[in-house]
Amino acid sequence: MHILILGGTTEARRLAELVHARVRTTSSLAGRVAAPKLPPGEVRVGGFGGAEGLARWLREHQVDAVIDATHPFADTISSHAARAAAEAHVPLLALRRPGWAPVKGDDWHPVDTLEEAADVARRLGRRIFLTTGRMGLASFAHIPDAWFLLRSVDPPEPPFPPHLDVLLDRGPFTLDGERDLLRRHAIEVLVTKDSGGTATAPKLTAAREAALPVVILRRPPAPEGVPVVTTPEAAAQWLTAGSDVRPPG
Structure with missing residues (x-):
């Protein structure tokens, strides 16, 4: 099994740590940080050339599932991931840490x-x-x-x-x-x-x-129709489910 993890977030690195020993893992970093903390497994840096380029990459590298673990505000790559996964018929999951909520005393x-x-x-x-x-x-x-x-x-x-x-x-x-x-x-x-x-x-x-x-x-929503989990552990369980993973659409 080959999975693509999009993003250099803490959650993306944790997910790679959880699953790289049992599946082939490629983590894709945007390249905007000069010295990023690298996750285990294979790593690529840079863009794909839009949704079409990402769909082509998924097919050429025989990717079985994509985890969009980008920053909650990286809405462009999230949109590209949704379109590319649908085009390449690859299951897609969004991993989003929970947002903050105000408490008493906040202004x-x-x-x-x-x-x-x-x-x-x-x-x-x-x-x-x-x-x-x-x-x-x-x-x-x-x-x-x-x-x-x-x-x-x-x-x-x-x-x-x-x-x-x-x-x-x-x-x-x-x-x-x-x-x-x-x-x-x-x-x-x-x-x-x-x-x-x-x-x-x-x-x-x-x-x-x-x-x-x-x-x-306020953070932008995940693309419509893409399932969302809030922890790397839940994303790892989604991958483990295997037969329960379905392509978007």
């Missing part, structure tokens, strides 16, 4: 786009902590009257906001560390995506303790 401002996030954050404060990734920085570049702290794994590329500091770091992050960061930089607003998981969740607790507003970008 959340949900939005649907980064452009909306920029407008809301600008109204809420002038010292803004961005944890939305380096690829979305352009949405904030038009704001001249705010100071931004961007945390990302790799350096961003322009366009930048006029007043920007960059903190290169990779999670997981601790609650004490997030408390210190918010205090040290006098942060007034946190902007983040609903990525879910525990690696970056402490920033939400720290923001709640400091009574800071959080502008949070």
Whole structure:
């Protein structure tokens, strides 16, 4: 059995660890991170050339199942995976960590786009902590009257906001560390995506303790008709089921 795992997420790596000893596993990484943590098994880096290219790759490499374990906001590759799996008649499963949910004391401002996030954050404060990734920085570049702290794994590329500091770091992050960061930089607003998981969740607790507003970008849904599980263990069980796995559509 040959499976393709899409994504370099923590969940994707964990799934590869669970199954690579008993099935042939190929993990596909987008290549946007300079020094990614590599999973066990075979690894490929880079795009496929859209849905058609991915469908061709699935046929040529005789893939038996695809697990879309990409980041919850990687909706383009998820859409391509759904189309390619249907075209190649290969079963597809989406592995998505659960999203975050507000608790008592949170001051959340949900939005649907980064452009909306920029407008809301600008109204809420002038010292803004961005944890939305380096690829979305352009949405904030038009704001001249705010100071931004961007945390990302790799350096961003322009366009930048006029007043920007960059903190290169990779999670997981601790609650004490997030408390210190918010205090040290006098942060007034946190902007983040609903990525879910525990690696970056402490920033939400720290923001709640400091009574800071959080502008949070809602995650896009998985493609219609694609089954979804929330843990690598459940994805491994789906693969083990064998005869219960069915192609989409």
